Amino acid sequence: MKGQLWSGAKIRYVRGKYAHIRRDLQRKKRIDLIRRIGSKEGRITNQILHTIAKEVVEYAKQFLKPIIVMERLKNIRENMNGSAKLNRRLHAWSFRKIQTYIEYKANLEGIPVVYVNPKNSSKTCHRCGHVARKVEGREFRCPKCGLVYNRDLNSAINLARPSH
Numbered sequence: 001m002k003g004q005l006w007s008g009a010k011i012r013y014v015r016g017k018y019a020h021i022r023r024d025l026q027r028k029k030r031i032d033l034i035r036r037i038g039s040k041e042g043r044i045t046n047q048i049l050h051t052i053a054k055e056v057v058e059y060a061k062q063f064l065k066p067i068i069v070m071e072r073l074k075n076i077r078e079n080m081n082g083s084a085k086l087n088r089r090l091h092a093w094s095f096r097k098i099q100t101y102i103e104y105k106a107n108l109e110g111i112p113v114v115y116v117n118p119k120n121s122s123k124t125c126h127r128c129g130h131v132a133r134k135v136e137g138r139e140f141r142c143p144k145c146g147l148v149y150n151r152d153l154n155s156a157i158n159l160a161r162p163s164h
């Protein structure tokens, strides 16, 4: 399974750039401008999410009877420190949005969309089924069968399994 990955780097870049501008404007007490750049940031972010969603649906179309499987997102945990919490919330916001866009575009193409419980999908080895105690870094390393695989792709393969 070759798979296809889409990077969140552009979103992170836009977010970082606007966080910087916002801090600068706060120092200068330009609340009016802060509001305006907020909506500009939202427009740019949405544009990126739309582009990725379109590519995801295009990717699905190459298969004979495609189904798009996505994880059911949970509410964001509250027991995190300030910046991690904010980061996580923005992250979750982007994911929820892109899921909506993918669902909308998939519907137009007649591609069914299914949401599944992501439980253990990132910790389970897609080759042997072993559930690792924890996964660190960008790679999934199975302690049982030795598989080394891109973490997100391993997780995606588990989500796509028809066992749900």
Ligand SMILES: [Zn+2]
Pocket (backbone or CB within 6 Å): 125, 126, 127, 128, 129, 130, 142, 143, 144, 145, 146, 147
């Ligand atoms: Zn394994």
